[in-house]
Every structure is written in C-alpha cells, then in structure tokens.
Amino acid sequence: MSKYERLNRLLELLAAEGHLSVEDAALTLQVSPATVRRDLDGLADERLLHRTHGGAVANSTVYDLPLRYKTARHAEQKIRIAQAAAKLIPIGSVVGLNGGTTTTEVGRALATRADLHSEDSAVSITVVTNALNIANELAVRSHVKIVVLGGVPRSQSYELVGSLAVPVLNQLTLDFAILGVDAFDVTRGACAHNEEEAEINARIAARALRVIVVADSTKLGRSAFAQIRGPSEVDILITDSDADPGLVKELTEIGIEVSCV
Numbered sequence: 001m002s003k004y005e006r007l008n009r010l011l012e013l014l015a016a017e018g019h020l021s022v023e024d025a026a027l028t029l030q031v032s033p034a035t036v037r038r039d040l041d042g043l044a045d046e047r048l049l050h051r052t053h054g055g056a057v058a059n060s061t062v063y064d065l066p067l068r069y070k071t072a073r074h075a076e077q078k079i080r081i082a083q084a085a086a087k088l089i090p091i092g093s094v095v096g097l098n099g100g101t102t103t104t105e106v107g108r109a110l111a112t113r114a115d116l117h118s119e120d121s122a123v124s125i126t127v128v129t130n131a132l133n134i135a136n137e138l139a140v141r142s143h144v145k146i147v148v149l150g151g152v153p154r155s156q157s158y159e160l161v162g163s164l165a166v167p168v169l170n171q172l173t174l175d176f177a178i179l180g181v182d183a184f185d186v187t188r189g190a191c192a193h194n195e196e197e198a199e200i201n202a203r204i205a206a207r208a209l210r211v212i213v214v215a216d217s218t219k220l221g222r223s224a225f226a227q228i229r230g231p232s233e234v235d236i237l238i239t240d241s242d243a244d245p246g247l248v249k250e251l252t253e254i255g256i257e258v259s260c261v
Contacts, residue, residue: 010043018057043056081102085109086106093126094125094176095177096127096177096207111141123145124144130200132153149200159200161200174208179228184213189234190213192225198227201229205233211236212238221244231251
C-alpha cells in the first residue's frame, strides 16, 4: 500500500468511526505503529484531524476531504462510470460539469474520446464548469471549448461557488448536466455536503435539458446536508456494478434510467 493510499484509508476510517487509535489503525492497514503516527502527524499538520494521545479524532473537515485525498477512492469504478457518461454525449453538445473526482474523470474521458478529435482543430464539444481543475485539464484541448463560471474557489473541491457564477449561467443553455454528488437516495435525490456547492450545482442542472448523475455505489442510499436535485429531476444515474439491486429497482421505478457499469 502506497503512502497516498494509506492516508486515504486513515481518513476513511476516521470518518466512519470519529476516532482512531494508532494500534487499531496499524492492525487494519498492516503497517507499523510508527508509520501510523507519522501519517497522523502529517494529516494533523494539514488540519484534517486532531491528534490525541495514542491516536486521532475527527474534525468537521474529515467529512469533506480535499479532492487530492479522494482521488484514489474507488478509482476503477469511477473511470468506468466516467467513460459510460462520456459515451452518451453527442458531438456538438454543451455539457455542464461540476467538481469532483468522478466528473474529473468524465472530463478526461470526453477529452480523449477518439471521435471528438478533428484534424482542423474545430470545436467538437463545449464544457461549462465551475471546477478549476477540470478547466485546467481541458484548456489545452483544442477540440473542447471551455466556459468557466465565476466565483470563489473552495480548496476542498476546487469548485467556484457564490453569486458570481449566476450571471454567466443565466445566459447559457446546456444540453446535459453531469453531476458528481456526495450522496444519492430515493427520497432526497442528489445531495452534497456543502451548501454553497449544492446551490451552484443545482443552478447548473437547472440550465440543462437532461441531467446525468455519476456516482459510485458507495454514494447510493445515503443522504448529505444539502440537496442538489430531487430524484424526479434526474434523468440518468450511472453507477458501478456493486450497486444494491434493490435500490436500483427502487430508483428505476420512480423513472430514473439507471446504468450499472
């Protein structure tokens, strides 16, 4: 297990339990207690947890981890989900992407789709995003036109939030909105931990003709603080093959097209 994977796992364990001892973490990760102590000290320096004698306790940040710590989670599933989403987008479409690890993979999948490239460097697709990292990656792709919304960036997700995004969005019409979420269930639909992100994400969705939610199976059947979109307002959900069949059936019955990849 690499250090990067180890740090992700420590934060996941802490988020699940609220507290963590060095001994338990060392046993779970199969590393030495000294390694765990060094890792916890480093995470404490980044204000991602509070160190205690013999371990660590969670703070509010651990439930909204910086994007760099989320990237390694369920990476293979996210890539499959992203590729499936990218295949649904016709040439010439205008696509809204919010921030997140799965939508970052969607951006990459769109950028590398063979049929979207053209020899004369004509624009094949337009991406509207409030995510700085997605804009940065796609800006070098001559066949992708990037429109970046205004706002103030959140360090956890690289998403621009706030009222400065609204004037730009009000002038646009999107063919698709592809949303990454923190949680998705039958009752509340698509949700995010942060209310400012949820507000901008909701506005992106409202400007789209079709709304696609991309979420790995660990996000399903859960709810988060702020609603982005009600379940009846989502057209397609793309998730992975580990999704609970009973939940998939419930979502399908309320009119959502569910694709498990």
